[in-house]
Amino acid sequence: MEEVHKSSSSALLSLNAEADPSTKPAKVRLTCMLATSVFASVIGSSFQFGFQTGVLNNPQQLLQDEYQYAFAKDRNGTEAKLTDEQVTLYWSLTVSLYAVGGMIAGFTGSYFATTLGRKKMMLLNNIVLMIGVALMVMARYIRLFELIITGRLILGIHSGFSTVVAPLYLNEISPVNLRGGVGTLHQLGVTLGILISQILGLQQIFGNVKYYHLLFGTPAVAGLLQLLTLPMCPESPSWLYITKLKVEESRKALCTLWGKADVEHQLSLYAAEVNAQKNRPKVTFGMMFRLRHLRNPLIIAVVMQLSQQWSGIIAVLNYSTSIFKSVGLAETSAQYSTIGTTGAIVSMTILGVLFVDQVGRKPLHLGGLSGCLITMVLLTIALFIQVSADWAKYMSIVALVLFIISFAIGPGSIPWFITAELFDQASRPYAISLATLVNWTANFSCALLFPLMQEGIGNYVFIPFIVLLILFVLFTFFKVPETKNKSTEEIVSLFKKGKTDNEDVSPL
Known part of the structure; x- marks a missing residue:
């Protein structure tokens, strides 16, 4: 069966390569499934990155007071508090380790995006998100500020993966005539995330001692929305065709995303790219x-x-x-x-x-x-x-x-x-x-x-x-x-x- 699949794929590669990829593609309209796929990517990746970028702005002083007084008191069982220098150190770690996590994930993200695929990487990245969110929320009850610091590191890793995979997926599911607008939606998700975090972080809402754990728990809602919508969305058609040589699955994904418009022309472009790569080193x-x-x-x-x-x-x-x-x-x-x-x-x-x-x-x-x-x-x-x-x-x-x-x-x-x-x-x-x-x-x-x-x-x-x-x-x-x-x-x-x-x- 494997040989039949390989020969079938090779035949399709050859057939599609005969099409003229230099012709201009027809314009593709925005379909319901393309919109759903964009939403799933933006809400679970781009929005999350923006939210985590802005979430510490308004409650900064509140959290520093928690570090200095409540957390230290509960741990030591005394009225002793952390020094200002200690609070500054721990807060610096809270802020900087998020960026460190993002840098680590940003550099390694290409491996996972290529190996697992764009869709599966986004789904699995929610595991990282939920661990980070859980640590941030638990700190409110266990009274360990180290949980917030560790949670920020893990959430930085999640955001780093998100900033790799979201632009990849959005680019590869978009027709040429919509690619710029769809790609810009990544930044729209980021800015919306920052805005929502700033609003929810106001003292009158969640930016207070009683409810700040709900502020940190909000990303779980966006993660859940992605888990509910992304499984019904197709994988990146170009990843299926060019990386995995799954031609029929790529055709099916394109038809699901774009309807019947211009699918064969796009497949011919994929085939031309595969043929161009045959004589090149990896x-x-x-x-x-x-x-x-x-x-x-x-x-x-x-x-x-x-x-x-x-x-x-x-x-x-x-x-x-x-x-x-x-x-x-x-x-x-x-x-x-x-x-x-x-x-x-x-x-x-x-x-x-x-x-x-x-x-x-x-x-x-x-x-x-x-x-x-x-x-x-x-x-x-x-x-x-x-x-x-x-x-x-x-x-x-x-x-x-x-x-x-x-x-x-x-x-x-x-x-x-x-x-x-x-x-x-x-x-x-x-x-x-x-x-x-x-x-x-x-x-x-x-x-x-x-x-x-x-x-x-x-x-x-x-x-x-x-x-x-x-x-x-x-x-x-x-x-x-x-x-x-x-x-x-x-x-x-x-x-x-x-x-x-x-x-x-x-x-x-």
């Missing part, structure tokens, strides 16, 4: 750096990930509450204003979903970075003159909101899914893992260094980001290709023009 992490046709798009993917995290978004968001306080808003009002800025990111990301396949990736990313650059210059000027001019405080708020809108237009969403577009099936998981590792590392470095920069250089704190934004704008203008309405084969060929086969496989 892709490894090392080859991503040695081969020009892989290294060049990898550099683009890495720089775009850096442009997201080093745009200054973390610095601006960290500064936002103090900026709102500077115009006389109370603590609670400043928190509501910060939630409002996150809502602005969500709104602009929705616009990105609607327009990315019409306007294109490069114009949106370039426009977003340029907007970030201009508004950060205005914000820096406002910080210098607000001591002598009260109106400058309001100028800083306007600059803050415009920066966030600019970020959401381009750098917030496009780096995640364009990485998947730049590579073929064999190299895509490795590229996304490396790009994800860079993203998490850049995030960690900003979170670690910005407080030191803020203390050390004061009102000059945004100038390093201004310099970086200038470099990112120039790089995007000269080096980033437009991938709108292009198939994987067309995009990959952009990096191979003018090169012989020997050059393609020779180390540099």
Whole structure:
């Protein structure tokens, strides 16, 4: 039976390869199953990443008090408390180990995504989620802050896997004409997760001593939704065809996702990619750096990930509450204003979903970075003159909101899914893992260094980001290709023009 299956698959590969993959695909409409598959991926992976990113913001002081007083008292049976230095150390571990978990999972995620498949990896990742959530909730009752620290590490691993597999799956289930909009939904899920965590973290809801365990338990609900919806969704058709050579299963998955539209053309593209890979060595992490046709798009993917995290978004968001306080808003009002800025990111990301396949990736990313650059210059000027001019405080708020809108237009969403577009099936998981590792590392470095920069250089704190934004704008203008309405084969060929086969496989 196995020989029959192999011969059948080989025949289909040959048959599909005879189709002309260079013809333009017909437009595919959004089907119910495609929408369900996108929802399952976004709610269980993208949303979770965003929620865990923002969940500690509002209850930070509450948890630090718990570390210092209640947890220590219950453990020692005395009125003794932790010192301020100990609390700072343990809180630093709580924040930083989440990023460490993300970096570890981001680097190893390609192996699991390739071996297990995209769908199965997302399902199994819920085990990691539930363990992390359970530890965070149990800390409320067992009174061990080490459970929160360990839980954050495990949830970082879950988020790292999510940031690898969600963009992969969304890219591979999407038709070319919807790929940008569907890919942007990953960032929409992230921003919605941050927004919901900020709302639920308010003191009036779950951000209090009595209910903060419910805040930490909320991700279990989203995980359950994925477990209920994802099993009915198909596996990635390209993974089934190109990685596993399961041609009929790939055809069935495409028909389920897209209806009958353009399925045979897509199968011909898969077949062409399989045939192109026959005479090439198996892709490894090392080859991503040695081969020009892989290294060049990898550099683009890495720089775009850096442009997201080093745009200054973390610095601006960290500064936002103090900026709102500077115009006389109370603590609670400043928190509501910060939630409002996150809502602005969500709104602009929705616009990105609607327009990315019409306007294109490069114009949106370039426009977003340029907007970030201009508004950060205005914000820096406002910080210098607000001591002598009260109106400058309001100028800083306007600059803050415009920066966030600019970020959401381009750098917030496009780096995640364009990485998947730049590579073929064999190299895509490795590229996304490396790009994800860079993203998490850049995030960690900003979170670690910005407080030191803020203390050390004061009102000059945004100038390093201004310099970086200038470099990112120039790089995007000269080096980033437009991938709108292009198939994987067309995009990959952009990096191979003018090169012989020997050059393609020779180390540099």
